[in-house]
Amino acid sequence: MNEDAVSDSGWFRGVDPGDGSSARHAIEHGSAESPAAWPDHAVESGFVDNRSQYYEVLHDVTTAVARTQVREREGTDVQRIIHCVRAMDDVERVANELAERVSAWAGASFDDPGTGIEYAREIADETAADSEDRRGALDARLSSLAAQVRALDDEGQALRDTIERVTPEVAPNVSMLAGPVLAARLIALAGGLETLAKKPSGTVQLLGAEDALFAHLSGRASSPKHGIIYVHEYVSGTAPEHRGTAARALAGKLTIAARIDHYSGDRRPELQAELDERIARIRERGD
């Protein structure tokens, strides 16, 4: 226990009752070795007039402090999600690039080189007793390169696991509707949960399609119907002629979900039911 950090006075010692900021600082950063009859001390010291006033002040201050702390911690979590989703994309991309190199290299030694990360993992795992010749023919550097691909692939998976664990804590409703990874991508594209919550639905619909939108605005292409939300089954799994409508419906619900996640944090299971119903209707009748 750090003696320096421990005083034996209540949180209100030295705090001006009219100065909320110093009160909040005292609650958050103060400390004491033992409890004491703080309400009585507060009255005796003249911090408040009576016990009931003390509890009133205490309620306001503790609530304000906790709210700020929660907001800060969630902001940190949002930043973490953004970094994780960007890192995951980076890691998956470079794993695929190096896997291509492994495949091209292995093609020089074997007649049947496979492709992709799975094949690189095979090369890295090449230890089976029945493939001794093959192992002998395997360049040590190629094995090592393949092991890098395997490690990157594992890293990508670990990042995905983290995203899937943390995103529903921070954005439960967006995660419910979009799945945690797409939710994380939307938050990352918007630059935060708050900025996502403040965007109009039409913008959310086109997040990740900025290039296509710019091409459209420059008169070089038709208007894009959807951005990253295309990967959602409710968009990509809807017939092309209704896809724009489905994207608009999904973006609408996601926008509501983001606002609830940011401003209240309640879980609203009914959002999912409403979205399900709306998409079913669009797929049936196109509206």
Next chain:
Amino acid sequence: MNEDAVSDSGWFRGVDPGDGSSARHAIEHGSAESPAAWPDHAVESGFVDNRSQYYEVLHDVTTAVARTQVREREGTDVQRIIHCVRAMDDVERVANELAERVSAWAGASFDDPGTGIEYAREIADETAADSEDRRGALDARLSSLAAQVRALDDEGQALRDTIERVTPEVAPNVSMLAGPVLAARLIALAGGLETLAKKPSGTVQLLGAEDALFAHLSGRASSPKHGIIYVHEYVSGTAPEHRGTAARALAGKLTIAARIDHYSGDRRPELQAELDERIARIRERGD
């Protein structure tokens, strides 16, 4: 010992003296448990007329077989170098890309994020006792990502080491003049030592500048003066007005070196002396 592979007759058994290909195959792939007075057997079996003729045939056949084998093995080595240099470029590129991600992420936790691979290695190595706070603040996923960068950086170094060891064996003269890594790049760009040896000097000078050359031929840019050989100190370290001349001189010597490497394999230290002298003259007088 595999009994099937071992016969107890000489290499010339069943070989038609006039059929060089079957003789070479017998030398390369035949086997016997024990030696025997093969010259006498060969005469007795009528393969040759006398011992001196036997040795003459043996000399020709063993020499021809060894020459072919050497050429094949070196072809494999050249392919290995090409794969290593391409893999090294890939690995170094992705290590730098992921290091940027590490740096951006670390910037969210620390006030003093560094940049580049060195900084990612620092994050990965963060174990010093005096930085416990900092270590506590370090996201486990960020540490893990940084460790990937470190592993990729090590892999790139291992590939470079392999290139530096193997290239001088395969292309001693080009390696002497250009350094092993640039030599490997030239071989990789040409697609092999043989193809490099067959290219005119002007082409060697521009290897790696194909895009710039294409832009020039399309009338969109001026003629490039050098390709990858720009990284050689004799080009980049020469004053701009003489750089084209220096590049031409270096490319000329590299072309000669590649031909010697491919066709004879002799080491020719005098090439280095000639190049040194030529560059000194260009730097002095521009010719």
Next chain:
Amino acid sequence: MTGTLPTGVERRRFDSNERLATRGQPVYGEPTDGDWRAWDIRRSKLGAMLDRGMETGLSGDETVLYLGAAAGTTVSHVADFAGPTYAVEFAARPVRDLLTVADSRPNLFVLLKDARKPEAYAHVVEPVDVIVQDVATRGQARVANENRRFLKQNGRLLAVVKARSEDVTADPTDVFETFRSQLEGYEILDTERLDPLHDDHLAVVARPTW
């Protein structure tokens, strides 16, 4: 049913079932009847303890320190019948919900603190009649020992020990035995397993020794 319910907690009929209830703003979608709200004992271990008649010593209007308040399901009922209620919770996410619970309960004080570090809230929390402990971390006995300083002389510790939080592979009986042996400065008055409503949970009533 040997224990008496504290004042402010009653058994009432909701949809033809008799259930525990307190008076207050509803929190988690529980059935209501006028001011009264049902206390879902499947979601609340303290509710289960009261329901099965454990002698908790609660009589109403106590000062309470609640360790491991989570989203507030149980602490909302406690604040309904108790006096000043200090709710300690370390995870940020459930505290968002806990704040909503506190909004309508002026006697509920939310502290985003670590229950393993009482010095960080001893400058706020006064001596209490009851500690309710429902933390899901390792070292649950240590948490009880560290927080003993907050209990008044004839106070009560109402702890729920979660076997899986200590060691998912160990036999719950062994975990409970370890908790008992590690508890220091307390006299255990009663213990009861909460199965089947709450598997692998042991309810403990204890008072501080002096």
Next chain:
Amino acid sequence: MTGTLPTGVERRRFDSNERLATRGQPVYGEPTDGDWRAWDIRRSKLGAMLDRGMETGLSGDETVLYLGAAAGTTVSHVADFAGPTYAVEFAARPVRDLLTVADSRPNLFVLLKDARKPEAYAHVVEPVDVIVQDVATRGQARVANENRRFLKQNGRLLAVVKARSEDVTADPTDVFETFRSQLEGYEILDTERLDPLHDDHLAVVARPTW
């Protein structure tokens, strides 16, 4: 200097130094005098053995199996004074140089083979008077044992044991002792360390036992 030089090897004066020499096409930039070429004993362990007068049993015109011929520095001199000379080398790169050596020596037969697998060249190599062994791999005693089959009854093994090839960390004396103890079917006639010309190398002369 107890040993006699084989026919075809002479001490001759080059640039005022008396040096070993053989007659043949120069190979590695060594000084020449007419047909004669100096044998650089700093680059050749067999040359060093002859120079310091070890009793090699070589008299000239022998049939030779040379294991570990490398680029041919030494084997070129051997082929100059010996009869049919079978040169085994496993690494491709030095064989390119070795082929140049063989071009002007019709009695030199180059075999790109592994000296640890004699069956792969026993269909080519006849029984020999001398094995010269200078391989830089682990298991040098095993190489000598495996190739014993090529030696005629009164033949000689002239082996150079390289301590560093067996174990870079071990004491060379221990490595040499291990080599001696692992040699099977040979009687050791003489051993001599080649320091300082060739550090950590032991020259061994042996003959097969029957």
